[in-house]
Amino acid sequence: MRDVCVIGGNRYFGKRLIQRLLNAGVHVTVVNRGSSAPPDGAVHLVADRDVEAALADALGSRTFDVVVDQVCYTPRQAEIARRVFAGRTRRYVMTSTVEVYEHEDSADLIREDAVDPRDIAVDLALPWDDTAFLESNYGEGKRQAEAVFARGPGFPYAAVRVAHVLGGDDDFTGRLDHYAERIRAGEPIAVPLANRSATYEYVEEIAAFLEWAAGAEFTGPVNAAAHGRLTTADICAEVAALTGGTVEFRPTESGPFSPFSFDRSYGMDNSLAEKLGFRFGRSREWLGRAVAETVGPGTGEAK
Template sequence: MRILIIGGTGIISHYVTEKYRNMGHSVTVINRGNRKYLNIGNVEYIAGDSNNKNSLMDVVGNRTFDKIIDFTTFDKETMQMKIEVLSSKCNHYIFISSVAVYERNTDAECYTENMPIGNSKWLYGFRKSECEKVLRNTSGKNFHYTIIRPGLTCGEMFIPYSPIDTYGMPGYLTYCILAGKEILTTNIGEDEMQVMHAADMAENIYNLLCTNECVNECFNLSGNEYITANQILQKLVDSLGKNAIACYVPRNELVQNTMIKPLIEGGWHERYSNRKAKEILGSKYLTSRSVLDNLNESIEFNLNHREYVGWPKASEECIQYIIENAKLNGQADLKHIASHNKPKGNN
């Protein structure tokens, strides 16, 4: 099959690209070309801005595809534009959405696909839900969709750590440990996060898209592993052979900050059902890779890809402000996390 992947070098999309390539498909990737060091062999990469209509039209040209998998649409206007440009280029459009689309319900024990969407707590989730609505309303006889709602997904480029969005700040946790900086942590670090490794996520996306049951449907893809910030931090300090300082701040204090509030209230600590996908895939629904057991790959990636590691200065300043303000208010609890291992060579 001819597969177009819009994105291709992100947390999940990199693994999806590799999976389709490994299964012998003809894979084309469109992205801005900012992470060429993540390109893999026997894949066609085209540099272009997929969120710009003229650029997208230019790079796609007269090509047609069996499937288009879109990782990079975050608002309804862009979704409308992409459908206008690409609906004649394929008959199956796969939109990578997020479990963040669900409207937050304090009574919900576990979110399922038939629950209301339109997250009023997190703009990211709300905008993704608007994209879904546009796609659903556009599907027709010759244009079908599948909506994938990944849960919290981890891999070499992303370490989950509440309340810090380490996707926006890659390498930040590693940097803090090595530099001896205090690490902002929610509550006492024991809030659970439901996670899946990105390689398993890619396998599940691929296997699901090989079925007829996926057409014009949406699916949560979520893990069976539940981990805490404390577990992640302990694993990191052990791997790096360096002690760390956790700064525990209560949830009610953190939600006062506009940068942190969406991550706390928007869905990081909720549970999401994966039953619908499991009923279709059975034993092919994979959750075999432990995120905790594979944190070393994230550390190695951060240390070996300095060009990727970085974060906005404003984000670091915001985190430092929260820590210092919590100290002044008597809301900060500092705890030293001891490594069980000796420091590694050059660390």
């Protein structure tokens, strides 16, 4: 693996992936709309990946060993990528999500075969360009994007179904800050009446996983999650220990719930990835560090 193209990936674990690749001596080309520059050492191509001709023109005659697509959210984007990168790459890795399992609810950890992308109907006519629609159909967009690649992408593909990610002083989601603000102020935290546990990933580990997946040979979907489930109480206990605040939960029958509060199972089985050769850490071993990186003690502002 000498030449990798990363689509998007200029923030959070994406930029960590790019830096890991550069540190390993890989030639990295980053494609984005120009909103931010990649780390030093990467080639930067500016293009809107939603515009097929613009993406193809930006790539020119370049070919790659692997493409890692960090920002494929819809089947339309997958269709464009399938056409543009056919003949340009020997492998394609799409960053997917645990949200593809949003209709699953099991006390057992969920395996990849619970959602087979070959069985997912694709509807390109849906309003995927509408931001509100896309936000409320995030899991469906990822499922259909996976389905497009599964039905003959023109190259071997893998879909990394990423658990909810914690850690880093650049976590832009604000989810841990949500807890920190309420715990410091002694405000109640809304959770479901039956608040389920979930599996998570550490920001540094998922970057390492994507680097590993880029250099591997497996195809199809694979779950990426640390060992061990966490509850909202587990996360809040770490926040409270750091900030000195008080945790008060307010169980409610219907949402909106606080982040990382689930009324159904969100646990992913990671045994396939481990069988393929990756070794995950345990969430309880890095949870305190992840919270400290994001929240920090004192002011209530993220570091």
